[in-house]
Amino acid sequence: PAIWTLEPPLQTSTQGEVEVTVNHASPTYLNNLFNNQQVFGSFAGVNPFYPEHLVFYVTVANKSDRKIHLHPGKFALLDNRGNQLNPIGIDVVTALAESRAPVAGMTRGLLQDARPGYFGFGLPLGKFMSSKPQWRRFILMQQSLLQQGFLYPGVTYDGLVAFWTPPKAATTLRLLIAEISSDFDAKGEARSSYDFSFEFGAQAR
Numbered sequence: 001p002a003i004w005t006l007e008p009p010l011q012t013s014t015q016g017e018v019e020v021t022v023n024h025a026s027p028t029y030l031n032n033l034f035n036n037q038q039v040f041g042s043f044a045g046v047n048p049f050y051p052e053h054l055v056f057y058v059t060v061a062n063k064s065d066r067k068i069h070l071h072p073g074k075f076a077l078l079d080n081r082g083n084q085l086n087p088i089g090i091d092v093v094t095a096l097a098e099s100r101a102p103v104a105g106m107t108r109g110l111l112q113d114a115r116p117g118y119f120g121f122g123l124p125l126g127k128f129m130s131s132k133p134q135w136r137r138f139i140l141m142q143q144s145l146l147q148q149g150f151l152y153p154g155v156t157y158d159g160l161v162a163f164w165t166p167p168k169a170a171t172t173l174r175l176l177i178a179e180i181s182s183d184f185d186a187k188g189e190a191r192s193s194y195d196f197s198f199e200f201g202a203q204a205r
Contacts, residue, residue, distance in 0.1 A: 009026075017063040018062060023058075030047045048140040053164065054166070055160055056160065060180070061155075064182070065153050069180070070146065070151060072146045089145070172199065172202060180194040
């Protein structure tokens with residue numbers, strides 16, 4: 001798999017009173033992040049992503065006086081060769097991990113209570129995870145991926161967004177942070193939305 005260099009790796013854009021910052025999360029960045037015990041506690045030490053993934057660290061700051069809604073499933077990564085990639089989720093990564101389990105030798109264990117991420121869930125996961133050989137990756141993904149949900153005024157939320165890597169021949173990538181909904185009516189329908197576009201010069205090796 002290719003190792004990508006993106007330039008500039010860190011970019012920020014503002015529309016209205018919503019600010020989005022994206023940072024290419026290189027394999028070194030991800031290894032450092034997931035080795036941080038202050039963030040992940042006893043689950044630290046395993047990067048849940050693989051070389052087949054291209055990952056971005058995304059921060060969204062709602063500086064408006066209204067709630068906004070994030071839907072990472074509508075984000076996209078486009079290259080200059082006409083390819084469009086959609087975000088991958090927890091199921092895809094854990095399935096890949098399971099296919100490699102005999103080689104990877106991942107640790108098995110029980111988790112009695114998963115601490116919820118910002119938009120995550122707080123239900124006990126012990127019995128479920130005891131039957132999943134890649135439970136550790138699942139929890140790390142759940143805690144670190146950018147999740148769908150509302151972001152209220154004054155709140156900043158961050159997380160990772162992952163894609164399959166594009167073809168090595170690509171020289172330009174465009175990350176679309178699409179359909180951040182805003183200005184909801186009485187029925188909960190959004191009357192406006194923001195689309196952010198970030199362009200990177202890309203080189204694979």
